[in-house]
Amino acid sequence: MKTTSDTGGLPAGAPSDLPRYESYSSLSTFEGCPARYGFRYVERLPGIVTPSQYAFGKAIHAAFEAFVRARIAARDSWLPGPDAATIASAFGIAIDGSGCTADEIARYRERAGPVLARFLEAEEASDGEPIGVELGFGVDVDLPGDGGRSRFVGYIDRIDRRPDGGVEVLDYKTGSPRSQADVDADLQLTAYAFALVRGGVRDPATGAALPAPARVGLYFADPGITVWTRRSADQVAAFGERLTAAVRRIRLRDFPARPAEGRCRWCEYRTTCLASAAPAASAATRGGS
Numbered sequence: 001m002k003t004t005s006d007t008g009g010l011p012a013g014a015p016s017d018l019p020r021y022e023s024y025s026s027l028s029t030f031e032g033c034p035a036r037y038g039f040r041y042v043e044r045l046p047g048i049v050t051p052s053q054y055a056f057g058k059a060i061h062a063a064f065e066a067f068v069r070a071r072i073a074a075r076d077s078w079l080p081g082p083d084a085a086t087i088a089s090a091f092g093i094a095i096d097g098s099g100c101t102a103d104e105i106a107r108y109r110e111r112a113g114p115v116l117a118r119f120l121e122a123e124e125a126s127d128g129e130p131i132g133v134e135l136g137f138g139v140d141v142d143l144p145g146d147g148g149r150s151r152f153v154g155y156i157d158r159i160d161r162r163p164d165g166g167v168e169v170l171d172y173k174t175g176s177p178r179s180q181a182d183v184d185a186d187l188q189l190t191a192y193a194f195a196l197v198r199g200g201v202r203d204p205a206t207g208a209a210l211p212a213p214a215r216v217g218l219y220f221a222d223p224g225i226t227v228w229t230r231r232s233a234d235q236v237a238a239f240g241e242r243l244t245a246a247v248r249r250i251r252l253r254d255f256p257a258r259p260a261e262g263r264c265r266w267c268e269y270r271t272t273c274l275a276s277a278a279p280a281a282s283a284a285t286r287g288g289s
C-alpha cells in the first residue's frame with residue numbers, strides 16, 4: 001500500500017526517467033510542491049484540467065501573438081498592417097476551439113472585447129518594434145562538481161527593440177494586475193533575463209544572440225497596463241544558483257509533497273495525490289471525477 005511518507009504523494013512504482021530539460025514552469029512547480037513536479041514531469045500523469053481553466057488566457061495569448069506576427073510580416077514585406085479584425089478573428093478561432101461550453105465562450109467573448117481594444121491602443125502607443133513572438137530558447141547549465149549539465153528551455157511571449165537599440169522582454173498575463181514590488185521580484189522575468197544574458201535567445205531575422213534586456217515587463221491584459229522592471233547581474237546569477245540547486249534535488253528524486261490548501265485547491269492532481277489538502281468541495285466540483 002502506498003503512503004504519503006514513502007512516496008511524497010506520488011504513486012509507488014518503478015522510477016520513471018527524469019526530464020532532460022527544465023523550464024521556468026517546471027522550476028516553479030518544483031519549488032511550489034516537488035510532488036506535483038513528480039506527477040507532471042516525471043510520471044507525466046495527465047491530471048485534471050477543465051477546458052475553461054486556461055481557455056481565456058490561452059485565447060488572449062493566441063490573439064496577441066497572431067496580431068504581432070502579422071505586424072512583423074507586414075513590416076518586413078511592406079504589406080498593410082493588421083487591424084482589429086485580425087486580432088478579433090484570432091481570438092475567435094482560439095476560443096471556439098477551446099472545448100469550453102457555449103455559455104463560457106459567450107462570456108469569454110464579452111470579456112475579450114475591451115481586452116483586445118486596450119491591446120490595440122497599447123500597440124499604437126508603443127515606440128518599440130517587435131523582434132519576435134513566442135521566441136524559443138535553450139541554454140546549457142553546468143552543475144557544480146561533476147554533476148554534468150542540464151538545459152534550461154522556454155518560450156518568451158515577446159521581445160521588442162527600443163528606439164535606442166536596447167531590447168525589452170514582455171510577458172502577457174490575464175487575471176489581476178500585480179504590484180510593482182511583485183513584478184520586481186517576478187521569477188519568470190528573471191528566468192527570461194537569464195536566458196538572454198546567457199546568449200540563449202536569437203534574433204529570428206539575423207540569427208544573432210540578443211543582448212541582456214534593458215528592461216523586462218508584464219502586460220496585464222484586462223486593464224491594459226504594463227509594469228516594467230529591470231534585472232541586475234546579481235539577480236540573474238542568483239537565478240542560476242537557484243536553478244542548479246533545484247536540478248540537483250530533482251536528480252536525487254527528492255519529491256516531497258508540500259500540501260497547502262491554497263496550492264492544492266488548484267493542483268491538477270488534487271484528486272490523485274495522497275497528501276492533498278484540497279477542500280473536499282474543490283476536489284469534487286472542480287475535479288470532474
Ligand code: SF4
Nearest residue numbers: 033036264267273276
Ligand atoms: S495536491 Fe497539493 S500536495 Fe499534492 S501534488 Fe498537488 S500541490 Fe502537491
